[in-house]
Amino acid sequence: MSSFEGFSTETLKFFEELTQNNTKVWFEAHRSIYDQYVLEPARGFVAAMGEKLHNVSIGINAIPKVNQSLFRINRDTRFSHDKRPYKTNLGIWFWEGTRKRMECSGFYFHLGDGKLMLGTGIHLFSKELLQLFRDAVTDKKRALSLGAAVNKISEKGYIIGGKHYKRLPRGYDASHGQAEFLLFNGLTARIEEDTPEELYSSSIVEYAFSHYKNMYPLHEWLTKAIG
Secondary structure, rough: OOOOOOHHHHHHHHHHHHHHOHHHHHHOOHHHHHHHHHHHHHHHHHHHHHHOOOOOOOOEOOOOOOOOOOOOOOOOOOOOOOOEEEEOEEEEEEEOOOOOOOOOEEEEEEEEEEEEEEEEOOOOOOHHHHHHHHHHHHOHHHHHHHHHHHHHOOOOOOOOEEEEOOOOOOOOOOOOOOOOHHHHHEEEEEOOOOOOOOHOOOHHHHHHHHHHHHHHHHHHHHHHHOO
């Protein structure tokens, strides 16, 4: 079993200070703090949450390494006008499937700006996945199960995201029962709230897991419908 004991106020404090001092010089001077109060507990959280998620999806990947379940803190500034070198949040990803990790559905943990966001799904479909998604949406049986999953999650207060296009793609029937989903270029569910007290103890694992279970029907649909 994991020995994870929660995050600390120092975790949030690090990101608050990084927001005000987003430079390589500052970060390198505070790297030991990042390692101790961000990376170390994040790795523990991945291990602990992996144990929980494997109870509902044995294929979930929970790998406590950077560029696996842990997102890099370095920003990719090559094509951005924003040249700040570091992200000011902690991002953690648990995914299921055989494609590249960001092309699979999974469960997301995002901590920053005094907020905790928990989510599931696929943020942005690749070209291949978009076509598979549209095929699933226009299949009567899979469309009905998608509608049921979305309704079940929405009724519990979770936000459904991914709507992007203003017009239906050419060749699709606007009268189709789930035609609205043809306007999506990704499909997610999420909840965002002020940082809960559970963050500072091992209780954050059960807290996040309870939300992941509530959002699970969408993850299950995505993994079965488009794999």
